[in-house]
Amino acid sequence: MRNGKVRVLIVDDSALVRQTLSQILSSDPEIEVIGTASDPYVAAEKISEQIPDVITLDIEMPRMDGLTFLRKIMTQHPIPVVICSSLAEEGALSTIKALELGAVEIITKPRVGSKQFLEESCAMLCETVKGAAEARLSGPRPSHCVEPKLNADAILARATGAMLKTTEKVVVIGASTGGTEALRALLETLPPDAPGIVIVQHMPELFTKTFANRLDSLCRISVKEAEQNDTVLRGRALIAPGNHHVLLKRSGARYYVEIKDGPLVARHRPSVDVLFRSAARYAGSNAIGAILTGMGDDGASGMLEMKQAKAITIAQDEATSIVFGMPNEAIKRGAVDFVLPLQEIAGSILAHAD
Numbered sequence: 001m002r003n004g005k006v007r008v009l010i011v012d013d014s015a016l017v018r019q020t021l022s023q024i025l026s027s028d029p030e031i032e033v034i035g036t037a038s039d040p041y042v043a044a045e046k047i048s049e050q051i052p053d054v055i056t057l058d059i060e061m062p063r064m065d066g067l068t069f070l071r072k073i074m075t076q077h078p079i080p081v082v083i084c085s086s087l088a089e090e091g092a093l094s095t096i097k098a099l100e101l102g103a104v105e106i107i108t109k110p111r112v113g114s115k116q117f118l119e120e121s122c123a124m125l126c127e128t129v130k131g132a133a134e135a136r137l138s139g140p141r142p143s144h145c146v147e148p149k150l151n152a153d154a155i156l157a158r159a160t161g162a163m164l165k166t167t168e169k170v171v172v173i174g175a176s177t178g179g180t181e182a183l184r185a186l187l188e189t190l191p192p193d194a195p196g197i198v199i200v201q202h203m204p205e206l207f208t209k210t211f212a213n214r215l216d217s218l219c220r221i222s223v224k225e226a227e228q229n230d231t232v233l234r235g236r237a238l239i240a241p242g243n244h245h246v247l248l249k250r251s252g253a254r255y256y257v258e259i260k261d262g263p264l265v266a267r268h269r270p271s272v273d274v275l276f277r278s279a280a281r282y283a284g285s286n287a288i289g290a291i292l293t294g295m296g297d298d299g300a301s302g303m304l305e306m307k308q309a310k311a312i313t314i315a316q317d318e319a320t321s322i323v324f325g326m327p328n329e330a331i332k333r334g335a336v337d338f339v340l341p342l343q344e345i346a347g348s349i350l351a352h353a354d
Helices: 015-026 040-049 066-076 089-101 115-132 179-188 207-218 272-282 300-308 325-332 342-353
Strands: 006-011 031-037 054-057 081-085 105-108 170-175 196-201 222-225 236-239 245-251 254-260 287-291 312-316 338-340
Touching: 006 015, 006 040, 006 115, 015 031, 015 115, 031 040, 031 115, 040 066, 054 066, 054 115, 066 081, 066 089, 081 089, 081 115, 089 105, 089 179, 089 207, 105 115, 170 179, 170 272, 170 300, 179 196, 179 207, 179 342, 196 245, 196 272, 207 222, 207 236, 245 272, 254 272, 272 287, 272 300, 287 300, 287 325, 287 342, 300 312, 300 325, 312 325, 312 342, 338 342
Parallel strands: 006 031, 006 054, 054 081, 081 105, 170 196, 170 287, 196 236, 222 236, 287 312, 312 338
Antiparallel strands: 245 254
């Protein structure tokens, strides 16, 4: 990267959005905005002059829509693309389609809000763009890990006693950058009677419901966005709703989920650490945890707690990870029992669930 910075091209038909994104991204000393474009044609001219490390791309634009432009980028000159989308449910399906076409991440357009929202939004935008720069599209890139501002203590206190034994296995999965397609590849291979699954995929609110519905249409198991007190059932995966933490809980032999607000944990809400810690506490040795592709270290601490609670822990390997940050951090902390390519993780989960 030039000057060691992530070079970004912003493509959006709104001058206000281009200006706001430029100001936010330029405030990070590790990011350089090399240009902005009002539509894909202008963007193509700028790319011919200087190739960016990352493109932020709007879906709805005049002259050429973002999906068409994304297809051209991925077939002609693959560059990591971050979709910058309005927080609107009607556009969520197009955004999920963009991820299937090769976009590595979703961010929501900055909007006026409280001081806390703006601070969280700015941090998330910058970290997402830096994570996208490491996405392995045409070759390996070094991982870049982000120190969390808070750990899972902020949401769920550490367990103080032993957990009663049950026989039902439960699976918890965490993923971030590149995770949407990794999850699709994993879940599509599972049989209808697979053990119950709870998932944290870093994704903005409203998009998680569309993502869950999309997976539900592709998989033999059912997939839905998690709601308060949903039971964890065999043959069903629950995906944490964007902007909310999800915890695994147990009442007798029944596992269920709790949806909670709260501060960002490891720079995220939902946080993988929060889910994994709750699995260590309430499922213990009956849990199977998998950490997939993603930037940063969210999930590493929680996975270590799972391993200490005698759970089975699995990390996606470097070769099949879009970004090896999250799995690598868990491995480095000694939290992982098995390091596997993506295509072998489902089989390992099923084998250990017997």
